Amino acid sequence: MALPEVPLPTATVAGVPVDTRHWIGGTRLASADPDATAAPYFTTHSPIDGAPLAGIARGGAAEARAAVAAARDAFPGWAATPPAERARLLHAVADGVEARAEDLARVETADNGALLRSHRRGVMPRVAHNFRYFADRLLALGHPDLTTRGHTHHVTWExxxxxxxxxxxxxxxxxxxxxxxxxxxxxxxxxxxxxEWTPLTASLLADITHEAGLPPGVFNLVQGYGAEAGAPLVADPGVRRISFTGSVPTARRIARAAAEHLTPCSFELGGKSPLLVLADADPGLAADLAVEQYDNAGQVCLAATRVLVEESARDAFLGHFLDRVTKLTQGDPRDEATGVGPCIHPRHVERVDGFVRRALAAGATPVIGGGPHPGLGGTYYLPTLLTGVAQDSEIVQEEVFGPVLTLQTFPDGDDDTAVRLANGTRFGLAATLATGDRERAERIAARLVAGTVWINCFFVRDLSAPFGGSRQSGVGREGGDWSFDFYCDIKNTVTAPGAGEVARHG
Known part of the structure; x- marks a missing residue:
């Protein structure tokens, strides 16, 4: 059977040229197709309207091996590059991100459907800041020397x-x-x-790293499906660190592959985070925090999708919540007035809707939403809040990853029940508390199983702070020096006392 025609190596997306090939060893490469059994590319579609955006080079084992080989060849030179020079190059990458921020925002909105105004005002500035922060942190990295019976311990990050x-x-x-x-x-x-559903801005980042002056092979890009490109990548013995953000089942497969070579892994996985609303909370603030969970159509791993409300606060909370959520505009994410855009893919909408339909069949009641948007259809799913859900139900226990919240109550003053409900899943990524009682908040927060706890706020991040999850929400912490701990081998060099000094060995 004849294969489809291979697309051009550059596509125009939202008016921006995007190279659709891999970036390996400082060179753009198409995919190999040695047995001619499948097209050497795949098509990415926009969740906004389902339109095809580009044919993307479809990598496999050959591309994964080539990229790892390029990274291994480049490693000695990059590792030996003085920290000040590495930092300068990363600042140059940040400069490139800032110079192309509008292009990046438009392409990413077309590719993943998140709000264009959020990409412009929040995401792309954060991307640049990520490079600047770690460039600067590199130059400040260090640990005070330790002494033991006159011996000096000097810690370095290799x-x-x-x-x-x-x-x-x-x-x-x-x-x-x-x-x-x-x-x-x-x-x-x-x-x-x-x-594979959102490869386009990664390709633009490859261009930016090249223009910033990173040597060939320091940054490589392989596109493709997880089973075809990701699996051989994480199984390659030349890889010395694996960082993955995604689902628990995929993390298990990666961990099994990494175990063969004892490759250290950092996993940021799913979440089913609680939002605890205490009776003394400002109901307007609590409602604002709940509505914020619909950001990015609920497709946020940190989202507090389980709203746990003290019984006497339920009616006031719901009144403020409904007032706010009914004012949200759902539609085209390129429109400044839009508050909720589409989900990522029709298959994902089917998954989200399956959770909701099964919950309704089990007795849940929709306060709002409960299905696809009747006017927009396609990938647009209504912001949903379900009540009448049991703690052991699927909708409470499993990550939906869509604009779907559940509401449960607990007796007034019963912190034990509140904590039991909050901790009552296999996840432990984050938790949010709304309360006017700081001491009570601190007592409850100390008992929550979560990598991050927010009190009267949500999604406030500092790159110096540790980030990661507990239980099945992840392995390890990144951010600040924790990131350097992961991407380095930490060495302790011990030096005996100098000439003329007596060392006592005991």
Whole structure:
């Protein structure tokens, strides 16, 4: 059977030229197709309207091997590059991101459907800041020397080697930069494998790293499906670090592959985070926090999708919540007035709707929403809030990853029940508290199983702070020096006392 015609190596997306080939060893490469059984590319579509955006080079084992080989060849030179020079180059990458911020925002909105105004005002500035922060943190990295009976202990962070970075579709460029910036700052080289549903801005980032002056092979990009490109990448013995953001089942497969070579892994996985609304909380603030969980159509791993309300606060909370959520405009994410855009893909909408339909069949009641948007259809799913859900139900226990919240109540003053409900899943990524009682908030927060707890706020991040999950929400912490701890091998050099000094050995 004849194969489809291979697309041109450059596509125009939202008016921006995007190279659709891999970036390996400083060269753009199409995919090999040695057995001619499948097209050497795949098509990415916009969730906004389903329109095809580009034919993307479809990588496999050959491309993964080539990228790791390029990263290994480049590693000794990059690791030996003085920190000040590495930092300068990362600042140049940040300059390139800022210069192309509008292009990046338009392309990413077309590719993943998140709000254009959010990409312009929040995401792309954060991408640049990721590179600047880790460049600056590299130059400040250090630990005070320790002394033991006159001996000096000197701690250094040694670059570990090529890092495989596998990123999800919900925040493509932000998470790519969150991983690549510290890895590159640490002196490790990088092979990035973006999600197949959202590969476009990763390709633009490859161009930016090249224009900034990164040597060939320091940053590599392999596009493709997880089973075809991701699996051989994480199984390659030349990879010395793996950073993955995505689902628990995929993390298990990566961990099994990494175990063969004892490759260290950092996993940021699913979440089913609680939002606890205490009776003394400002109901307007609590409602604002709840509505904020619909950001990016609910496709946020940190989202507090389980709203747990103290019984006496339920009616006031719901009144304020409904007032706010009914004012949200759902539609084209390129429109400044839009508050909720589309979900990523028709298959994902089917998954989200399946959770809701099963919950309704089990007795849940929709306060709002409960299905696809009747006017927009396609990938647009109504912001939904379900009540009448049991703690052990699927809708409470499993990550939906869409604009779907559940509401449960707990007795007034019963912190034990509140904590039991909050901690009552296999996840532990984050938790949010709304309360006017700081001491009570601190007592409850201390008992929550979560990598991050927000009190009267949500999604406030500092790159110096640790980030990661507990239980099945992840393995390890990144951010600040924790990122350098992961992308480096930490060395302790112990020196005996100098000449004329007596060392006592005991």
């Amino acid at each position: 670059p570990a080697g090529p890092a495989a970075l596998i990123t999800p579709w919900n925040a493509p460029l932000m998470l790519a930069s969150w991983k690549a910036a510290p890895a590159l700052a640490a002196g490790s080289t990088v092979v990035l494998k973006p999600a």
